[in-house]
Amino acid sequence: xxxxxxxQLIISGLLIGLIFSLIAVGLTLIWGVMDILNFAxxxxxxxxxxxxxxMFTGLGIDPLFSLPxxxxxxxxxxxxxxxxxxxxxxxxxxxxxxxxxxGLSVLIRNVILFFLGPNFRLINQSILAGKRISFMGLxxxxxxxxxxxxxxxxxxxxxxxxxxxxxxxxxxxxxxxxDTALLMGINTNRVFALTFGLGAACVxxxxxxxxNFYYVFPEVGMVFVIMSFVIVALGGFxxxxxxxxxxxxxxxxxxxxxxxIGPEFKYTLVFILYLIVISLRPKGLFGW
Amino acid sequence: xxxxxNFYTAFSVIIFLMAIAPLVIQNTHFQHxxxxxxxYATLSQAWNLIGGYAGQVSFGHAIFFGIGSYAxxxxxxxxxxxxxxxxxxxxxxxxxxxxxxxxxxxxLRGHYFAISTFAVAEVVRELFTNWExxxxxxxxxxxxxxxxxxxxxxxxNKLPYHYIVxxxxxxxxxLTFRMERSxxxxxxxxxxxxxxxxxxxxxxxxxxxxxxxxxxxxxxxICGALYGLYVLHIEPGTVLSLDISIKIVLITVLGGxxxxxxxxxxxxxxxxLQEYSRIWLGxxxxxxxxxxxxxxxxxxxxxxxxxxxxxIKRVGYQRGKK
Numbered sequence: 299x300x301x302x303x304x305x306q307l308i309i310s311g312l313l314i315g316l317i318f319s320l321i322a323v324g325l326t327l328i329w330g331v332m333d334i335l336n337f338a339x340x341x342x343x344x345x346x347x348x349x350x351x352x353m354f355t356g357l358g359i360d361p362l363f364s365l366p367x368x369x370x371x372x373x374x375x376x377x378x379x380x381x382x383x384x385x386x387x388x389x390x391x392x393x394x395x396x397x398x399x400x401g402l403s404v405l406i407r408n409v410i411l412f413f414l415g416p417n418f419r420l421i422n423q424s425i426l427a428g429k430r431i432s433f434m435g436l437x438x439x440x441x442x443x444x445x446x447x448x449x450x451x452x453x454x455x456x457x458x459x460x461x462x463x464x465x466x467x468x469x470x471x472x473x474x475x476x477d478t479a480l481l482m483g484i485n486t487n488r489v490f491a492l493t494f495g496l497g498a499a500c501v502x503x504x505x506x507x508x509x510n511f512y513y514v515f516p517e518v519g520m521v522f523v524i525m526s527f528v529i530v531a532l533g534g535f536x537x538x539x540x541x542x543x544x545x546x547x548x549x550x551x552x553x554x555x556x557x558x559i560g561p562e563f564k565y566t567l568v569f570i571l572y573l574i575v576i577s578l579r580p581k582g583l584f585g586w
Numbered sequence: 587x588x589x590x591x592n593f594y595t596a597f598s599v600i601i602f603l604m605a606i607a608p609l610v611i612q613n614t615h616f617q618h619x620x621x622x623x624x625x626y627a628t629l630s631q632a633w634n635l636i637g638g639y640a641g642q643v644s645f646g647h648a649i650f651f652g653i654g655s656y657a658x659x660x661x662x663x664x665x666x667x668x669x670x671x672x673x674x675x676x677x678x679x680x681x682x683x684x685x686x687x688x689x690x691x692x693x694l695r696g697h698y699f700a701i702s703t704f705a706v707a708e709v710v711r712e713l714f715t716n717w718e719x720x721x722x723x724x725x726x727x728x729x730x731x732x733x734x735x736x737x738x739x740x741x742x743n744k745l746p747y748h749y750i751v752x753x754x755x756x757x758x759x760x761l762t763f764r765m766e767r768s769x770x771x772x773x774x775x776x777x778x779x780x781x782x783x784x785x786x787x788x789x790x791x792x793x794x795x796x797x798x799x800x801x802x803x804x805x806x807x808i809c810g811a812l813y814g815l816y817v818l819h820i821e822p823g824t825v826l827s828l829d830i831s832i833k834i835v836l837i838t839v840l841g842g843x844x845x846x847x848x849x850x851x852x853x854x855x856x857x858x859l860q861e862y863s864r865i866w867l868g869x870x871x872x873x874x875x876x877x878x879x880x881x882x883x884x885x886x887x888x889x890x891x892x893x894x895x896x897x898i899k900r901v902g903y904q905r906g907k908k
Contacts, residue, residue, distance in 0.1 A: 329697075335697070335700075382888075383884055383887075383888065386887075386888040386889075386891065387887055387888065387891045390891035390892065391843065391891075393637070393643060393835070393839050393843055394839060394887050394891045394892075394893075395887075396643075396835075396839075397835065397836055397839045397840065397883060397887055398883070398884055398887035398888065400832065400836065400883065401879075401880045401881070401882070401883025401884040401887060402880065402884050403880070404876055404877075404879060404880030404883065405876075405877060405880030405881050405883075405884060406880075407873075407876075407880075408873035408874075408876040408877045408880060409877055411873045412873055412874065412877060524708075524828075527701055527704065528701065528704075528705060530701075531697065531698060531701040535697060562712075563712065565708065565712075566708065566709055566712040569705035569706075569708045569709050570705075570709060572701070572702075572705045573702065573705055573706065573709070576690065576691065576698060576702055577690045580690070580691075580693060580694050580698065581694065581698070582698075
């Protein structure tokens with residue numbers, strides 16, 4: 299086989315994998331700190347994409363520049379979700395929180411469907427749209443490249459925030475032992491709320507990048523959220539670095555495997571990868 | 587044993603009501619609704635064993651559901667084998683699948699099991715979609731056969747289906763009730779609440795998780811078979827879908843996970859809600875029915891995090907105080 303095809307596949311896998319990573323980082327944060335599986339995570343992604351899209355079509359703001367607004371908006375969505383949906387069910391079985399976020403997911407998706415319709419939309423006149431650079435026979439789509447770099451930077455920023463800042467220390471303490479953290483004077487409810495906001499902001503950034511080269515429609519979150527569940531488990535729950543690397547791995551497997559075996563099997567391959575990893579390294583690739 | 591007596595009283599009243607319901611109201615749509623309600627109550631009770639009592643959340647019960655419905659339908663179509671045998675085959679296959687998922691994963695705590703069931707379900711669905719013998723993505727249509735219990739096919743009215751499903755519902759409820767009071771039931775709850783403590787007391791936790799999963803899978807497969815034989819058409823996109831897996835979880839948790847009456851309560855609320863909101867509000871293609879459904883799910887969770895059973899218990903407690 300032509301080596302350029304292989305390189306091309308690796309690069310494409312890497313680029314989409316980085317988007318997966320950022321989505322999964324948001325999910326793993328919430329999961330790791332609160333032990334809550336946020337089913338509405340994919341719908342947050344969809345909301346972010348629609349927010350960028352509407353700002354582009356309505357106000358003419360390029361997705362590049364509306365990114366901070368989208369991120370801020372999603373942070374607020376995350377805070378609101380925590381206050382209204384998650385807080386009342388904290389302290390009960392995690393299943394209840396799961397079902398609540400599932401209900402929220404159905405609600406958000408269909409409200410958007412109701413107001414904006416089921417059509418697939420694509421931004422194709424933005425600054426980045428459709429542009430690509432060629433390099434030694436390889437093609438790099440500019441929006442994907444830009445998104446990938448953005449994803450790396452944001453993931454690194456989140457990592458720094460959690461490992462270095464005071465808030466990060468509070469967050470880690472809360473994740474380890476909520477009750478003891480409370481005794482040490484950490485306002486755990488505030489940490490939870492901010493974590494939820496931060497998780498939503500991560501997926502908001504991912505949506506703001508994704509909208510540059512991916513179709514927007516009410517169901518768009520489903521594929522990504524299913525992938526990110528697997529990525530989070532692969533990387534070890536609550537492990538940001540793990541989620542980051544596992545996202546890249548899933549992107550590569552999906553792209554290369556999909557090419558070699560057939561595109562209809564690309565998700566199956568990811569699930570099989572997960573099952574193999576779990577039987578060899580039971581706590582995920584980077585779990586302890 | 588006051589509690590036991592209470593159970594038998596309530597249980598016989600419910601059986602009686604369910605048995606006469608389709609005779610009193612002879613509306614076909616109502617009869618269909620009651621059959622679905624009982625079927626989902628049985629299914630969710632099967633899930634409740636592993637997800638509610640033993641606390642191991644499975645997002646992949648569609649695996650067993652699908653296997654059951656295919657095991658009953660495919661041999662019936664290809665060889666004319668009676669679906670009763672197919673049902674049993676489905677159950678046995680489900681137990682084997684449950685074993686192969688459980689052995690590597692039940693050593694672990696936390697969400698690894700949940701994500702694994704989910705991954706296996708997606709793989710199994712892909713397998714059936716690409717399997718020629720069961721007509722891949724098109725799925726199977728039940729052949730037209732002689733009516734009767736041997737073929738489990740009834741074309742003229744729904745009553746036989748109703749009583750067959752009711753019979754399985756009774757079996758499932760009774761088994762769960764006995765299980766709750768048996769050694770195994772205490773083990774399950776101990777595993778859910780304090781796995782370390784349970785292990786220290788000598789409970790072989792991975793083995794008992796495995797038991798719960800196998801029993802649950804077996805009955806889920808039987809429900810799948812009943813579903814296929816009743817609906818007469820199955821395809822990977824419906825019987826093996828994530829929707830089915832989630833619906834089972836939803837019903838149980840809304841009703842009350844780990845509670846004997848939870849699954850029945852959940853399906854009494856959710857199934858008619860879904861059907862009627864679809865009839866009244868659906869059809870516009872705009873998803874108003876799903877908006878209502880989603881909002882109600884969130885509201886029930888917020889106001890009654892223990893499930894509807896929590897509400898009933900609270901009311902009962904306040905009445906007891908007076």
